[in-house]
Amino acid sequence: MNKLDILTMGIRNLWRRKLRTLLTLLGVVIGASAIVIMISLSIGIEVATRKQLESYGDLNNIEVWSGHGEQGEVHLTEEIYEKLEELEGIEAITPIISTYVTFMSGKYELSDRVIGIKPEAFPVLGLELDQGRLLTADDEMGVIFNKNSLLRFEKPSRDGSVGGGRMHFYRGYFGPRNEEEEEEPPVDVLTTKLRLMVGNRSSDDSSRPKIYKAEAVGILTNDRSSQFSYRNIMHLDTVKRLRQEYDRMHDRASSKEVQYEQVFIRAKNVDSAQKLCEEIEEMGLGCHSMSAYLKRMEENTRTIRMILGGIGVISMLVAALMIANTMVMSIYERTKEIGIMKVLGAALGDIGQLFLVESALIGLIGGVFGIAASYGISELMNTFMGSGLFGNQLPEGAAISVIPFWLILLAIGFTSIVGLVSGLYPSVKAMRISALEAIRTE
């Protein structure tokens, strides 16, 4: 028999018993939408969880500090850093070291902390520039300023100290974040000549600090897109040198070896972030990553997701039994028909396929309508139930039911397979019917 005939015969047979087909279809529709809705709810939980965590910080980012291991304290030395660099799953890694410098731009001065970062790591830090550009490997004396620091450039008072009058510290952190109120910095550092020196002018050292030529290359935007948004940034090697000079000035020569304050890692994905953090903690270092919370939150929602999935699977199982029942009934009704076809020389396989195609069709059509129904239900739930379903765990406005495209394919594939499998036994039964006995039945 050719496949098209099998299909059209299947459709005709389903059409012949409209009511029964409809009722069975309804069962599959309910089963399919139950499974889709339940999975969509658990995806909704996951998506909302992720969103919430991402609002706290990028899930792929890892911060590493020195910590306490089994062999006592572990510091972020160059040696340890090299070990970190060799770990799997890292997209970018940079040590962070900071020192205290005074910038001089025209008549204005700013004493502030500056951090050093490897220029290669810049593209993945999530920094957003308001003006200028990022540092490159050659920008040995390039500086990227943040907006708040620029506001604190001041003319030094007569005694040489800076920042005596107004309290400008932490402006923007606590001050009103009103765009219209935004102040203009007193000096345009990008076009003015910039110099810097280690430490603070007011520190009445006998040794006059060396003054370096520097260049402002960029200004960061004023939002909190990254944890580096409120830092002044320079080349790692430069800051390392300045730090050594600072330590010498303040007689802290005891620590000859450079130690980093922190190591920043960007993992390739959330999973490797979690794994990296575990490995780093095993080294005796301190590690912080939002991905750890993700894991914990996913564990917390696992039970509820399993219950949801279970409900879906059970409804689909019931639908499968309905299909099988319908097909078995249909075979009893059509025993004579099967007998006649056998006497006329129908191949056994064709007879089996005739029934299989019917049950698979029920599965497929039921799946399609089930998905349509799930979309409607999902829409209704998102509109009317809000995010209150799982306690107030989820952020405001998050969808509680999310149906991704793969779920649609999965549902249709699943119902079709369920249809096929539940038609398997009936169709084998049909194939086994004895032709002679069958044509004798009335």
Next chain:
Amino acid sequence: MSKPIIIVNDVSKVFLMGKERVLALKRVSIEFYRGRIYCIVGTSGSGKSTLLNLLAGLEKPTRGNIVYFGKENIVKMGERKLAKFRRENIGFVFQSYNLLNQLTAWENVSMPLIFKGYSKRMRRRAAKVMLHKVGLGDRAQHLPTQMSGGQQQRTSIARAFVSRPKIVFADEPTGNLDTKTSIEVMELVTGMARKLGQTLIIVTHDRDTASYADTVITMRDGIILDITDKAEVENE
């Protein structure tokens, strides 16, 4: 004489009814030749239908062999091979027509062609030609329930012949019909078989029907009592 198309060799059939054994056929041997029309007559319960079903491969004998074309022993065939064999070589006419009630006349006629994988266009054409030949050219779109018994039997005859089988079996094709219709149906079925040189084996109750045959086989209590070859008689 040419080689026989079917050789039935020492065939017995035992039915088990609980503990009781019914010996429906007792060591029957007979040969059938190409292009001839056979009638099997005999009292009720003599084993006519049983023999026909064994010949058509619808049932297995308890012992013995049934060999087609001098080489194909259908007793040894599995179900799948038998289905293929029937599809390619055998047509069947039943006493109770056995049409599919949800299909129209032409669709019923085209059933054997569906199983052979013919396209719908070819099936429809062949079926309509056959319906025309059995005098139902104008009933192609009718359902079996919309036709008389005689018309239904003609439809089933059209179905039996549509794929040009080498052998056509008919188990009491006129059993449900009145005398006049019976004659029409017998003339139709024998006429068709003769035209294409097909072998026709008919089981029947009444002796009148037997007059259409070249060979009349008489059975009683599961054995063949007599084989009368009319053509031979005429030739002498």
